[in-house]
Amino acid sequence: MASVKVKFRPSTQKGKEGTIYYQIIHKRVIRQIKTDYRILADEWDEKNGVVVIATDGRRCILYSIKERINRDVKRLNAVINRTQGNGNEFTADDIVEGFQESVNEQSFSQFMEDVIAQLKRLNKERTAETYTATLNSFMRFRKNDDVLLDEISSDLMMEYEAYLKTQGVTMNTVSFYMRILRAVYNRAVEKGLTGQRNPFRHVYTGIDKTVKRAIPLKAIKRIKELDLSLKPPLDFARDMFLFSFYTRGMSFIDMAYLRKKDLQNGILSYRRRKTGQQLFIKWEKCMQEIIGKHEAENTSPFLLPILKYPYEQSRKQYKNTLFRVNKYLKEVARLANIEIPLTMYVSRHSWASAAKNKNIPVSVISEGMGHDSETTTQIYLASLDCSVIDRANSLILKSL
Template sequence: MATVKVKFRPSSVITKEGTLYYQITHDRVVRQINTGYKLYPTEWHSFTSQIVVPPNAEESRYHYLLALQNNLKKETARLAEIIVRLNRTDSAYTADRIVELYNLRSDNDSFLLFTRNLIVQLKQIGKIRTAETYTCALNSFIRFQGETDLLWEAVDSNLMIEYEVYLKAEGVCPNTSSYYMRSLRAIYNRAVEKELTIQRYPFKHVYTGIDKTVKRAVPVTVIRQIRNLKLEHNPMLDYARDIFMFSFYTRGMSFVDMAYLKKKDLHNGILSYRRQKTNQQLFIKWEKPMQEIIDKYDTTGTPYLLPIIKDVGKDERRQYKNASHLVNCKLKKIGIQLGLTIPLTTYVARHGWASIAKSKNIPISTISEAMGHDSENTTRIYLASLNTSVIDKANSLIIKSI
């Protein structure tokens, strides 16, 4: 087993600073790594191999010595990480190999740089949604940790517990916190697969599940109210309402799928498309209300069915995301206008369609297929929080009976 010690080499001139170095010993072979750090003999405790900060040190020297302490801690931890990795993957490694790996610094040595490089690679191979997910989680983590990078061994369960506490203090809901944690876990696991670090299970004590979401469905009466609103005086609200209704008419089609619908997808009265999320192909019978919405908008010059992506060839994903933000912002205003108790978004159209389908006693299997879910179990989870009126009624009867 290799060992690492921090050593001090005093200067031949007693009044000058000496240097610190790392001594690597493995199979009776000793190698040294020069740190470049300078100390006076009085600032080094040879028995404990630690830096001593004199109580009367000048402020600049005081901060210098504290910085060296921090650097030694990080660098010895990095050497320990290299040795652990070699013990696991290369039983015939040498002391020279440890030195070589230590000196071979790369962007993969640290968490933030690895994550940023990974995001760039994902974008290059077309995995834009995954890149955006990781970017969102990384930005949240940086708000907690700051821009100071971390060696892989510093990414442990204690750090993630602190991050979870921070998220809770910031008012982040459990599902969003879990979303960030799952993304960071996926990034960490990629580093483990590349053998950049060992698996320490840093996320084992934080929440990575999915809580039951707040009810986001509305009854058919509200859907009818939204459809019948007179919004000609406000074109943007009218446009947002039309997108909402188009989603509802198409069995709760997601905004991203609506954005990328093309005119060629409508053929012989059938709209066919593949879900961006699952790549599952769905077929929808074209109905009159759908056509009425399409007829309201001029999409000449674009291959798209709806006026969401308007400038072909210009960062279409950014256009879709900007449009999504705008539409949901306007829908919330409509919801306030109607006195709804939940924020009105395009996702409410999807929940609403599923809830109304359930209330009409449409089989779960049919709802599942209509919405493009991977399984009926997904649909059951999806519907579980949509309609609790039957349970509420039963509870009311019980209370009245006592």
């Protein structure tokens, strides 16, 4: 039985990076495969044969190297299993040759994993998560049987679309997966790794109209008037929902990363994590009431108590808190006699709906919410004066 071991060869010069290599052992014959992965001696766990992920500036680099090593080992084991499955005699050299051939013929999933690793290095964690979910879905369809980039075809994508439909996936989700796969495929084409065969031309990549996830102002009032003083988790969830509504449908992730220094001279300023757009909101009494009620600890740089020390796991904290808030909002909805499933995202839709019902121009709504105008609202020519948006928000809040 052939085996694979990951090894580290330290540099002969103290303080310099050493190299990672793979050791192939078959019938007592040892062969080595060199890599260009370079790490420091204290970044290698000799006992377990793994890269140690540091917390300093090299964390992203080491994480990327670790993922590439895992991918290479997986590929080596696949070569071994395939070679053994043929039933013919083989040598350690055959394994090395098979691995090198597989490197030259890059698979779609391997390329997509590289894209995901790059997204993580760029701190685009949410995008990396959606790409990972898409890859997992595609590999379930393939029953974990990888496919080469050159084998991505129109027929294959139509089969994947048919598979998604049998799984009860909505057409918007089908389009979501297809658009991500298309983006990855086009990136491979740009790099010259495969030719452009337009494999997505016969599958759905549009956007269907969905049921509006908005509730009227009278429902917002009922939520606001609930007495939840004896139910702190529900009280916190309700107030986060209201704060989002008060701040023109601010997304929960932007709320989580609001800093105390972002509020100055009666203006709350923040940059949307999704689009990078800078937004300014006039600070209102109702907003201050929530901050006063749920004030973050003195040592925290954040305005709301969503992210807590230590901040290294902020993404995990944000997701866990959002899960709990959305869970408790279902109970809030029941108490307020609201039939639709209540989530933080409903507040964003509700503000837009309320603004529209007040005859506020779509361009004002778009600017106020920090929308990507090309995909969410009609194209508008110029940025609006913040005072126009603030008056629009005040008009809505006075209706409560």
